Amino acid sequence: MANVAPISSMAPRSSAAAPILVVDDIVKRFETPDGTVTAVDHISFDVAPGEFLAVIGPSGCGKSTLFNIIGGLTDGYSGRVAVAGETVKGPHAAIGMVFQEESTFPWRTVTENVAFPLEIAGLPKPQRIERAQHFIDLVGLTGFERRYPAELSGGMRQRVAIARTLASEPKILLMDEPFGALDEQTRLLLGDKVLAIQDQLKQTCLLITHNITEAVQLADRVLVMTYRPGTVKRIVAIELPRPRSSEIVSSDAFGRYVAQIWGDLREEASRGMRDDEQHIAERAP
Amino acid sequence: MNRARRTFLPFALGFGALVVFILALEALIRAGLINRFIVPLPSQIAGAFGRVIVEEDIPHRFLVTAREALWAALLLLLVGVGIGVLLYRVRLLREATETWVAALASAPTVLMYPLFLVIFGRSETTIIMMGFVAGVPAVILKVIEGLASTRPVLINVGRSFKLTELQLFWKILFPAALPTIFVGLRLGMIFALINIVGVEFLINFGGLGQLINDLAERYDLPGTYAAICFVILVSVVFFFLTDRIERWLRPVD
DSSP states (O other), rough: OOOOOGGGGGOSSSSSSSOOOEEEEEEEEEEEEEEEEEEEEEEEEEEEEEEEEEEEETSSHHHHHHHHHHHSOOOOOEEEEEEEEEOSSSSOOOOOEOSSOOOOOTTHHHHHHHHHHHHTOOOOHHHHHOOOOOOHHTTTTOTTOOOOOOOOOHHHHHHHHHHHHHTOOEEEEEETTOOOOOSSHHHHHHHHHHHHHHHHTEEEEEEEEEHHHHHHHHSSEEEEOOOSBEEEEEEEEEOOOOSSSSSGGGGHHHHHHHHHHHHHHHHHHHHHHHHHHHHHHHHHH | HHHHHHHHHHHHHHHHHHHHHHHHHHHHHHHTOOTTTOOOOOHHHHHHHHHHHHHHHHHHHHHHHHHHHHHHHHHHHIIIHHHHHHHHHOOOHHHHHHHHHHHHHOOOGGGGGGHHHHHOOOHHHHHHHHHHHHHHHHHHHHHHHHHHHHHHHHHHHHHHHTTOOOHIIIIIIHHHHHHHHHHHHHHHHHHHHHHHHHHHHHHHSSSSSHHHHHHHHHOHHHHHHHHHHHHHHHHHHHHHHHHHHHHHHHOOO
16 A cells, blocks of 8 residues: 655656656736736646646636646747657647547547547548547447447547547647546546556646546646646655556545645635635625 | 337427318318408319419429529528638628628618619529528628637647648538538528519519419419419428538538
8 A cells, every 4th residue: 555655755856757748937927807817827847758647726726727838729928838858839749638628529420530630630541540440449439439429428528539639649648627527436437547548558648637536546646736826836746556446546545645635725725715705705786 | 119209290290280270271261251362262272283383384483493592592602601701710800790791681682673673684693693682691690600609629629639720610610610501501591582582573584483473463362372382392492402411511410
């Protein structure tokens, strides 16, 4: 049974291998009618090849802003995002994004959805169908190739979205609360699926989430963000054995990690809640 | 079995209601509660079908009106969808003209027929253009609505895969907007067909509209109503075709 690592050992840097993703001193501000809001404030961390990093924080801490910055969908920030030493400006083929909202194309079958990035890359049809099938099998959707998203459950649709992103063979799989809209049991089981895929592909993953259980279940390290402005509060190394499965949630070590991260998050989430209440009170008639 | 029942029941109910309505109308007219010189007996209308088809050369007139409607549909597709896409892409143009297009959608454009007569003469072109003018605002507005309401996450998926602007349009925006665009095309076709038959009637030229005018002037009410049924048939044919094309382009929603 693994123990919770002492706080002093919680390094902000990944392991000795050269990082594949470097996020360096990112600051992002938004102009709002109430003035300038700093969403993300001097955030730095890096991710080693094959590592699974989870970024966790309360609502409004700038998690999604960070997701969009790393994915290249947001500009107008200071700092640097680099993949394998190359500074990223705009969307990058090395980063595959999985979104929180339902993002499958309803007019395409499962195979056509998964083959989408291969179609864009100009791969001939027989080859892209063959490649797509590999990723469909990987996410456990064999037999549903000709179905349309409307015929699938929410969890299956998210697996299609993950398979579609994996089909582009990104160096980093960047996910923004991909199971956020699903129930807890489905979420745990899909977590198993993600763990198996990561294990098989040795895929580097960066997961944005607000779910502590999910973060501890999946990640090698968990980066805890503060409430607005979003900064790095702490990085917790999750030294639970791999390969893992959802059964690990019943272990003592798992519980201690969850308790420790909740200890950090509770204060931030409370600040967020107070802030929200104050805003509503100010706007009340 | 269950599925067959689900599709058969609404059809049976709809068809049954129509039969009941026709029978009730027949009974009310025969009972003298409805003036038979204003509303002819349904049985007389049914009897007039054969006569109208043979004596008034319905197949030819049907084809003339259908041809005009087809040309108007093609213009709606090319120009209406084209302008809709342009206004969606150029925000300034959209903001400058959207209100005017919406105003045009509710304007009684059929009253503009003398102007079109001056420009295009008493010809099929006038009829086609009148149909097009009536239908095009609905198509433009629905194309803009469809493209603008594409879920941002789908566009972000495209951006994350580094799609070019053209790929983003053809691979994501257009298919996402297709159901709304087809609603626009169907609406546009309804307005176009009303104007086409209306202008045929007004300028006494062309297909079924002219026939309705002739029969009405002869006070052949059963024949007039029978001819109106063929106008409905043109509409049904176009709805069937657009439905097939939409299913082919976008099989499941």
